[in-house]
Amino acid sequence: MTGLTIYLLAILxxxxxxxxxxxxxxxxxVILIPLMTAVLKFDFKQAVTASLIIIIPTALSGVIGxxxxxxxxxxxYPHWGLVIVIIVGSIAGAQLxxxxxxxxxxxxxxxxxxxxxxxxxxxxxxxx
Numbered sequence: 001m002t003g004l005t006i007y008l009l010a011i012l013x014x015x016x017x018x019x020x021x022x023x024x025x026x027x028x029x030v031i032l033i034p035l036m037t038a039v040l041k042f043d044f045k046q047a048v049t050a051s052l053i054i055i056i057p058t059a060l061s062g063v064i065g066x067x068x069x070x071x072x073x074x075x076x077y078p079h080w081g082l083v084i085v086i087i088v089g090s091i092a093g094a095q096l097x098x099x100x101x102x103x104x105x106x107x108x109x110x111x112x113x114x115x116x117x118x119x120x121x122x123x124x125x126x127x128x
Contacts, residue, residue: 022062028055
């Protein structure tokens with residue numbers, strides 16, 4: 001792929017991740033990792049690392065948008081105490097996950113990722 005083509009594909013990957021993140025609250029691993037490995041030819045561990053870097057501004061942008069719209073539409077805010085507890089747990093879990101990601105073989109990581117995607121998809125399908 002040429003330099004321009006790869007950057008245009010990266011923009012499309014970013015648009016897909018940003019749109020799904022803002023629309024559904026997902027985007028990091030669920031959208032970015034498959035797209036970065038398939039379209040941009042990232043190594044799986046590179047995609048995981050890049051996904052974590054990318055999700056910071058993506059999530060912050062989504063939070064600002066949702067809070068702004070909640071304030072103007074009388075939509076209830078989330079339970080802030082629980083949100084903070086989840087943040088603390090997520091930070092600890094991210095450190096554990098990082099350690100495991102560099103310790104486990106890529107083939108095992110891909111299988112874990114695939115199982116989680118299937119479980120999530122089945123649960124969403126059943127609940128809808």
